[in-house]
Amino acid sequence: MPLNILETAIIKGTDHIPYFHQIKVATPIVVTAGLIKYWSRGGSNTWERKLHGKVYIVTGATSQGMGTSALLEMALLGAQLIVLTRTVDEWTTDWCNDLREKTGNDLIYIEKCDLSDLHQVRKFATGWLNNSPPRRLDGVIIMSGEMEPWGIPTISPPVRRSSVDGLELQMATNFAGIFHLLDLLQPSFKAQPPDRSVRILVTTCWLQSLGDVKEEDALWQSQKFNSSLKFFASSKLQLSLTILELQRRIRTEMQKTKHDGVERTGRNVSVALVQPGTMRSLSLRRVISNGSVVILLIFYCLLLYPLLFLFTKSGRRGAQSVLYALMTPELEEVNLKDDEVKYISDCALVQLPRKEFKDHELQKKLYDNTKRDIYELEKKMAIKRNQKKKD
Template sequence: MPLNIIGTAIFEGTDSIPYFHTIKKVAPYVLASVLVKYWSRGPSNTWERKLHGKVYLVTGATSQGMGTSVVHQMARLGAQLIFLTREIDEWSIEWLEGFKEETDNELVYFEKCDLADLYQVRKFATKWLDNSPPRRLDGVIVMSGDMEPLGVPKFAPPVRKLSADGLELQMATNFAGVFHLLDLLQPSFKAQPPDRDVRIIVSTCWLQVLGDIRVEDPLWQKGAYKSALKFFSSSKLQLALCMLELQRRINTGISENAEEKKIERSGKNVKVCVVQPGTMRSQSLRRVLSNGSVFLLLTLYCVLLYPFLWLFTKSGRRGAQSVLYALNTPELEEVNLKDDRAKYVVDCSIVKFARKEFEDPELQKQLYENTSRDILALEKKMAKKRKSAGVKR
């Protein structure tokens, strides 16, 4: 067919080609759209390694977006996966059976652990650590998150949703729960053999650049709730800052005894990586654009905006590429490391953090210590509350 068209254009002229003038007018727009889509989809991960026998804890695996795409690839590569989920019900069990069949991998399990509930996080971490010898752990991949509707001032102001511990839901899910899990699992990371490549991968969002940092009130328990976006962006920013401190603690906090430090391993086999996958057509984006309304979801998102969103944003599978890059790239292996800092991955490349706070270790240390302090205080408070109410969990 193309040869016939070219031959007709050469020997008979373009006027002999049906609809040529219409095609000529439309072609530049089609070409421009193709180029924009090629740019917006982002690069692809080109690294791959065998994951047979490796064990990973994963959050956000059932999102049907980026998280599901990542774990599908990991399962096909032979990894043993433990999905942390809010609830284990009939739907989740059916989903898991289908996942095993699709990936031909039976080493996939569910563990109940709601990151918005500090008690559940501690219960899971304690259960994980209460094992001798220490359980194998090749990495933790955090892809879960919560982004609430922004609201419309005066007409439909944002509603402050609370976690089981009384924290703002986004701050609890995106920051406090993830921080608590990784902080508690430090002994497990440090117990892994020095030749085991352990990776802690935490997804973030470019909206973190809009966030604020409350060093003295890191859980944002004080103050008015004026903007859902501010809580979301701040939760992502504070988590990323704490990940830099977590890397330092894993590297240098092996032992408090100075002489023992000389014979302890460096901790460089454990690498913390913050991944910014880009703007995706995710559940969070749908919830924000529709403001939680089914009517707006069907009209605004699915009809009016979807062509533009398809053109300028990524699918979950494309967003997964940066996470898979962080998981597979040899650049994070100890032998190839150029420095000890936590890494930041954007579009399948290691880049520098944007904000100046990422160059302030003292700020990161103080934020980390205060977050740990406030979480512990909140846990004690909730434990007393459960005891007085006679609640068994």
């Protein structure tokens, strides 16, 4: 067939080739679209290692997007997975059973832990630590996130939703809850043997570049709510900054201890920020649709989807950077040349953005104030729970 077309073009001219004009017009468009899609899909994880015997705590795995894709790959590689979910109901139980059947991995468990509820986070962390000898833990993979509709100021201004502790929901889920979980789990990280590579991976978003830092009001309890985007971006930025301080604290404490008489470096516990890119996620759909089903069907599904398909990633492609961070030897102690948190985007190490990422004093102050404010808020909520029990 191609030879016949070529023969016709040479002997009779291109005018005798059926639909040649349409093909001539369409070819540049198709090639351009293909190149854009190839560029937007991002990098691919080229590392693969068996995860048999390794234990990971995972959040955001029931999203049916990036989190589920990453979890599926980890399960196929044999990892034992403890999946934290807001609720444990019939749907999550069936989802877990289906995942076990699909991967042939029975070591997948679901645990109730709503990250927007500080009391639930403490209950889970306390239960995890209340074990002797200390449980094995090879890493914590944070892929959860809450993004509220930004709102259309003149039509439907953003509505502030609050957690059970009274915090703005995005700040509670994306920052306070995750910070609390990782801070409480520090003894577990430090208890792992020095030959075990422990990885703490926290996904972030490029929108953090639009955020602000309120180190004196770390949980934004006194901040006026006038922009969902500002609270989302700031929650991501503040989490990233405290993660940098978390790694310094873990390594400083571990360097004070010895294992079999040998001083530890603490570098076997590595922390990495992962920027998976812009994906066609539940959060993106919610923002574009402004929480409206009608707008979702008309604007997102019919009008915007072709462009979004070209310029954004699927959840499976977004998971590639998470899997890269989990498996790359660049985060192993023998290959680390410094103690800085690594920032991974499109399956490559890149530079941290914004000047705040170099301000150690700011990060320390934000960490201390966040821990203080969470402690005060927990005490306040504990008093309320006790009063309800008495009533």
